Amino acid sequence: MEQEILEALRPEFPDVQGSIALEPATDRYNGHIVSQGFQTLSFVERQRRVFDRLRAHLGPEAQLISMLFTYTPAEYEQLQAA
Amino acid sequence: MAIRLREQGEHFAAHFFAGIAVESILRSLSIREGESFDGTHDIEHWAKKANLLPMGSSEKQDEFRAKLVELNLRWRANQRYYTAKMLDTWLHYIGIDGRVRGDRIKPSSERMLELANDIVSLGVARWNKKS
Numbered sequence: 663m664e665q666e667i668l669e670a671l672r673p674e675f676p677d678v679q680g681s682i683a684l685e686p687a688t689d690r691y692n693g694h695i696v697s698q699g700f701q702t703l704s705f706v707e708r709q710r711r712v713f714d715r716l717r718a719h720l721g722p723e724a725q726l727i728s729m730l731f732t733y734t735p736a737e738y739e740q741l742q743a744a
Numbered sequence: 745m746a747i748r749l750r751e752q753g754e755h756f757a758a759h760f761f762a763g764i765a766v767e768s769i770l771r772s773l774s775i776r777e778g779e780s781f782d783g784t785h786d787i788e789h790w791a792k793k794a795n796l797l798p799m800g801s802s803e804k805q806d807e808f809r810a811k812l813v814e815l816n817l818r819w820r821a822n823q824r825y826y827t828a829k830m831l832d833t834w835l836h837y838i839g840i841d842g843r844v845r846g847d848r849i850k851p852s853s854e855r856m857l858e859l860a861n862d863i864v865s866l867g868v869a870r871w872n873k874k875s
Contacts (some may be wrong), residue, residue: 685792691793705810713806728795731788731813737840740838744820 670719675699690728696738708732755853756828761862763819765843769867785821815859
């Protein structure tokens, strides 16, 4: 599923990388994704663009994805360093 | 508590306790009977476990996810060790309030309270439904 999600996002966010895993307790996929393409987007716009693509490419399976934290490389670097 | 601190002009403390409120509700919704204590203080970690999303339209869900992402960037549990200057520097480094000049803590604190209020309200509704 992680690869399917990243592949679905690559046409719009070519540099996208991330870590996505199934949370056994909720049976939902969660994770974070990082792309320079988020730089000019608001937090809401990031989610809309990401989930619009996922809904279009994965269909009903997109409902299995709960949380995707969307970061720019700079934001992610700061979080890792904190 | 965060709202009271804001009313007293304690924006730095209000900022921190708004994040604590969110961690607390996400943690409450995540804990399963018999699980050992998890000392993680990470919003991303607890948000993934809590699976807290509003019912209804995908737009509402996208907006809610965005609030969690934004709050997770503004707030780090280790900010309890920060001085006001360190928090201001953090907010500068993450570039989240690019247009703000001068003190970044007060506007970020106001935003944290908005975000926390929305997230905690949904969390409490979920909690009450569960109980």
